[in-house]
Amino acid sequence: MNTEKTAQEILASVGGEANIISLVHCATRLRFKLKNSGEANKTITGNIDGVITVVESGGQYQVIIGNRVSDVFKAIQNLLGNTIASTEDNAPNAPHSNKQETLFARLVDIISGIFTPFLGALAASGILKGMLLMLASLGWMTKESGAYIIWFAAADSIFYFLPIAIAVTSAKKFGANPFVALSIAGSLVYPTLITMFTDKATLDFFAIPVVLMRYTSSVIPIIFSVWLLSVLERFLNRILHDSIRNFITPLLCLMVIVPVTLIAIGPLGTYLSLGLAKGYEAIYNLSPLVAGIITGIGWQYLVIFGLHWAFVPIMYNNIGVHGYDTLKPLFAPSNFAQSGAAFGVFLKTKNQKIRQIAGPATVTGLFGIIEPIIYGISLRYKKPFLWATIGGGIGGGICGYIGATSLAPGIPGLASLPIFYGPAFTGFIFSIIISFIFTAIMTYLFGFNDSMEKEILSANKENKNKTTQIYNQSKPA
Structure with missing residues (x-):
């Protein structure tokens, strides 16, 4: 992917600089707030090299990039010459992108704008805090040592x-x-x-x-x-x-x-x-098990539309009030379930093109970036997504039952495992392994076969032919 070219094409496809109120990014998405969403072309944006897909939700035009989102974000900022603020400096005086924007959409937009910019720092601090607690509990470092005190100050300062x-x-x-x-x-x-x-x-x-x-x-x-x-x-x-x-x-x-x-x-x-x-x-507390199952299943649907941001303040608030959070562990297994879906497809397919997508997507999913899996594999073939939601529900139920907790916000993945350190840490590890293995096996056995790709390509070709035919018939003689 040519980052500069991708940035130029995205900017043009959303209606240019004049149509942008604000732009922020999270771990995988560019989140535009546009003056007129009708001037943006989702089809063109979605076909740009480096773009996984486009979602309009929460009052935002979300361009899903994946791991290189920050590079594309910086390239767009350079093109704009910083005339558009990255977090809505001018938003109060700017026109709304949609006059009928719902209160919930506005709330999601505000939450994502406030919490997105320092999410990486919070995640890093949480991982460091979890690592220190693990080292201390294993007896490899004492809490009185200078290294522990200095590193803990670094880890705890942003929370304090x-x-x-x-x-x-x-x-x-x-x-x-x-x-x-x-x-x-x-x-x-x-x-x-x-x-x-x-x-x-x-x-x-x-x-x-x-x-x-x-x-x-x-x-x-x-x-x-x-x-x-x-x-x-x-x-x-x-x-x-x-x-x-x-x-x-x-x-x-x-x-x-x-x-x-x-x-x-x-x-x-x-x-x-x-x-x-x-x-x-x-x-x-009504039923941690049921809460875990519902959250593990439902979270992935929220991620599709970028609506999961509405629950971010609850996680931050739980940590601020109690010093820990029980919500994040409930949906964390769903990330590993999506990785399991991609791995199941990778093992089953004989199509090299699909393997080239599913293999890397499995790895990025294990580190918390699941959008390439959701849009490139799970939703494309549908059944892998179904098995991933079930796998996520099983893992979430386990986490609820054992009372798993997290110490900090952050994207659930292998790198962020230390933030889940606590009395139920072993059970949490078990839950994500079960979610991954269950989904991989069920996807391999019942969720995918290469004929699905042939059917999709055939349907796409047929739709393209119909569209061309309708267009030709509508042209004046």
Whole structure:
């Protein structure tokens, strides 16, 4: 794949720079928000070299690339000359891509814009934290050693200061001043206030009582605060003269937003976080086994449309409230089930073209990148996808039953196994092995044969002929 050429063709196929409101990317997808989705051509985009497929969902035009998505993203940014922000710097003043965009679609768009940029750093930190805990439990490193303390500081820092990371991306998403947002987030984790909370001291703001809370690792309070900041900033910038706007707006924002956050938004956000965690926990505790089966099956359907982002805040919130998450282990086996589907096809087929797709896709799937499998193999032949959902449900059920947990966000795969380290780690490993082997065997025996590819090619040829015939008949004489 020629990255520059692919970037140029994608940019042209979505309607050019003038049609782009914003662009972000996750592990495998370019996520465009377009002014007019009708100007983008899914057929042309989907046929570009390096593009796996195109999905329109969650108010986004999602171009699925795979492992090289970050390279294509950078190439598009270079073509745009950074005139389009990577996380919607100008979104509040930009037109919506669809006037009938649903609230849920908007929510997914906001969540992906806030959490995508630092997902890699969080995953890396989680893996390092899991590795350190494994080394300590095996007796290969002591928690008092200098190496452990330094590496643990590196692993834990982004979780401890999570409100600061969220403040930066939220500011870009909502169109607020990122440095003012940083200052607000910094006040939430300011040492003096943390000490007062620990010492159970009292604090008031002009006789208004302040409910002191611990905001380290919190998610929801800072998002609401930065949104309020963006609203206040736009109001002040409209009414203040240009000569004083640059310093008076930040001054007034800090003087208003920080007290409001500590007095109202922070406590309300914290109670909402606790309620969300308790609500999820109540559903999970009804039957962890059933929750695991449903999640393991359903997650793959959410991934198809990119709607899995709606559940990301629950995972972050669980980690912030409890220090661990039980949702991620429920769907992690589904990734390995998809890899099993690709491996089953690889073993069964005698078609070299299919083997060249299925073999590498199996490997990338084992490291968490499953879109090439889903769109290139599972959905193409349908039955492998069915067996993968069943395999994912079996693995998810096992994880629910044994109470598997994760220490951090991250794409489930071989490289990220340390984030699942805990009392149920051995059971978790068993679950992903079962999901992979079960799906591979069932796909090999009942999910694929080479005649499927011949039928698809024949159907595609027939549809192409029909389309050409209809076009020719409609041409004027």
